[in-house]
Amino acid sequence: MTNTNTSYEKAVILKPPLKWAGGKRWLVPHLLPVWQRNNNRRLVEPFCGGLAVTLGLMPDQALLNDFNQHLVNFFNQVKSGLIIDFPMENDKELYYQYRDKFNKLLKEGKQHSAEAAGLFYYLNRTGFNGLCRFNQKGFFNVPFGRYKKITYRREFSPYAEPFRNWSFQSQDFEEIRVEQGDFIYADPPYDVDFTQYSEKTFNWEDQERLGRWLADHKGPVVLSNQATERVVELYKSLNFKLHYLDGPRRISCTGERTPAKEVLAVKGIDEN
Numbered sequence: 001m002t003n004t005n006t007s008y009e010k011a012v013i014l015k016p017p018l019k020w021a022g023g024k025r026w027l028v029p030h031l032l033p034v035w036q037r038n039n040n041r042r043l044v045e046p047f048c049g050g051l052a053v054t055l056g057l058m059p060d061q062a063l064l065n066d067f068n069q070h071l072v073n074f075f076n077q078v079k080s081g082l083i084i085d086f087p088m089e090n091d092k093e094l095y096y097q098y099r100d101k102f103n104k105l106l107k108e109g110k111q112h113s114a115e116a117a118g119l120f121y122y123l124n125r126t127g128f129n130g131l132c133r134f135n136q137k138g139f140f141n142v143p144f145g146r147y148k149k150i151t152y153r154r155e156f157s158p159y160a161e162p163f164r165n166w167s168f169q170s171q172d173f174e175e176i177r178v179e180q181g182d183f184i185y186a187d188p189p190y191d192v193d194f195t196q197y198s199e200k201t202f203n204w205e206d207q208e209r210l211g212r213w214l215a216d217h218k219g220p221v222v223l224s225n226q227a228t229e230r231v232v233e234l235y236k237s238l239n240f241k242l243h244y245l246d247g248p249r250r251i252s253c254t255g256e257r258t259p260a261k262e263v264l265a266v267k268g269i270d271e272n
């Protein structure tokens with residue numbers, strides 16, 4: 001149990017650099033006690049998203065994966081010292097100009113460049129709700145956002161230190177090479193999902209495939225998901241221990257603000 005306080009202070013200070021749907025920053029205080037008993041292990045996040053949890057737990061070693069290659073390119077470029085040198089403004093005309101530029105890079109096969117990462121950052125901060133959506137031809141099509149004021153970053157040096165021992169990959173979760181002592185925290189798209197995270201949707205077969213993959217892991221595992229009946233049944237049948245939490249309040253279709261029930265499915269962890 002090393003550097004508990006420093007980890008938590010850093011967690012409070014170092015905010016995720018991007019806006020990302022499904023961020024689990026609110027879960028960090030629930031995960032910290034379990035993580036702190038295992039923080040000598042490598043943290044593996046098969047669905048790292050915007051890194052809200054990783055930056056909260058501050059592991060020394062981590063393998064961070066997400067199917068979204070633009071997101072992962074951005075993290076890899078930050079790790080290599082990304083500096084954004086083009087003008088950034090909350091301006092509609094400029095936004096569409098940069099969106100075209102980003103799509104041109106994708107067309108030219110330059111999606112893994114520093115320029116693509118810089119534009120991705122700008123589009124993420126300036127576009128509607130930080131969404132990441134592509135049309136059928138694979139081009140980014142999120143409209144201009146509705147923010148009053150945006151503070152942009154040009155350099156990302158605060159992230160350089162923790163990123164040094166973190167590796168970033170972009171593939172389907174099942175392709176990741178985990179080692180038996182790894183601590184896995186898995187935060188897949190919700191079973192019932194209102195947001196579209198990437199071109200590929202995550203269906204029920206994927207949820208089941210994930211359950212089996214996690215059950216096969218020899219080391220500690222924590223999974224978070226919406227506590228739908230079938231998710232609960234799936235993880236019960238795989239002998240996980242379940243804990244229920246109230247998620248942040250969400251506005252339902254009737255306009256009611258009800259907290260979504262969240263489940264943490266846990267395995268291979270001494271919880272005492």
Ligand SMILES: C[S@@+](CC[C@H](N)C(=O)[O-])C[C@H]1O[C@@H](n2cnc3c(N)ncnc32)[C@H](O)[C@@H]1O
Pocket residue numbers: 020021022023024025046047048049050051052053065066067068171172173174187188189190197198200201202
């Ligand atoms: C709920 S979000 C993760 C949010 C993250 N825990 C955070 O706090 O920012 C789920 C992520 O899974 C990714 N994803 C979807 N399908 C995937 C797959 N088959 N393999 C790996 N990642 C996938 C999406 O791109 C998305 O970023």
